[in-house]
Amino acid sequence: MSGVGAAPIGVFDSGVGGLTVLRAIHEQLPGESTVYLGDTARVPYGPKSPDTIRRYANEAAEFLLDRGVKVLVIACNTATAHASRRLSDRLDIPVIGVVRPGASEAVRVTRNGRIGVIGTRGTIDSGTYERAIRRVLPEAKVRSQACPLFVALAEEGWVSGDVAELTARTYLEGLLREGVDTLVLGCTHYPLLRGMLEDVAGPAITLVDSAEATARHTANVLDREGLRDERAAVSRQYFVTDDAERFEQLAEGFLGARVDGIEVVELGG
């Protein structure tokens, strides 16, 4: 165990959604300490301009670097799309986004090369998953669908039932008709809807959870870089930029565990 190995994994998102990625990291890397930063004062990033998002991502990265993280996981599709490459070039630690792990996993599991991607309007309009999938499998047929209501359903806790199912059927109708055999959950909120989405999609379609794929990729990167830690005692820290109370209320649904000791911090100037 090296000194660097004992450092925490930094996970950053615009709000609570990234907690699904953190949850997968906790499950797959139980010996690792983590520091989570939710930029709740400025959520959501989706409607903001690329320059603004890059500035926010830089500030979040600086904050986590100051806390000594050994790897930075950008658990936010919007920030990954606009800031991951630049952060990766600029920082001395590995930077992991949520898009490429999900895209690679989709290519690995598809049999017919028809891959569906669902996400927020911002993620879908950016074409970031489509490009990432085509980089690995140029002949892939990617069909994307923005599902803006899913975030509201997940935060409302309406993760099953009539409204959720009817909404999902409406959004997925086109994808299903085009015969996709793989469906990428391209938004960190969507793992909460996974069971319902599996029912609606049916047994012929494999769901790819970007959160789980990102955690697996993080484990691989730690192994490759010799950064794995296997301590018995781990620390889990949580920071937000506004309204710790609302974050705490929502956190359990996303993380699968209660979150205590959330600290409110200020980013930027």
Next chain:
Amino acid sequence: MSGVGAAPIGVFDSGVGGLTVLRAIHEQLPGESTVYLGDTARVPYGPKSPDTIRRYANEAAEFLLDRGVKVLVIACNTATAHASRRLSDRLDIPVIGVVRPGASEAVRVTRNGRIGVIGTRGTIDSGTYERAIRRVLPEAKVRSQACPLFVALAEEGWVSGDVAELTARTYLEGLLREGVDTLVLGCTHYPLLRGMLEDVAGPAITLVDSAEATARHTANVLDREGLRDERAAVSRQYFVTDDAERFEQLAEGFLGARVDGIEVVELGG
């Protein structure tokens, strides 16, 4: 016509929702010029802390004062709840929020004193409508219901149809059971859902549109203060703090007209 009368009405919201208030102002006060400011870089205000919201509202007010507005309409329930009184005390021009006009209208139309209020979680949790209604009618029975999915439905354009109706039935079930005869639309997004909500609520319930009530109150304030303008040529200016494109896409649904020449500005420091 005085020099001050020729000045525009300033309307401020965290995003596009306030355009329903602006629309009602345009309809009821067609001779008035308007300046709209949507703080799209920091939308939504709901999850942010009262201090943060007050700071944002101050910055927005300063921006509109610099453009010479003769009255300030806070077309945002969250900002009204946390900032309207302080702004009213501090500024030399009339400050109009969306809560009191809607509350007064509800008291005017109710026959049985049972008033339902729907809004975002932030607005409902703040109890602001309940207090405003009870100030006018202390014996009113107010039943409030947060409807977080309605904003997403309005922005998605799903303002009628199965998903919208099923969502509305789920949210309104309790209010209907308690025999309210009046339902206040306590969120600037909700006028888009009005037709569907009328169907779900049924003919025995009167819907109160806070946007329309606020425009009527604005007309009254202008008359009272001798600030009415009746020029043939009016100007309508639009400012946002980020992503003019998305604002423009959504604007037509909220305003009932295309919005041109949106200018992006920076607030605060």
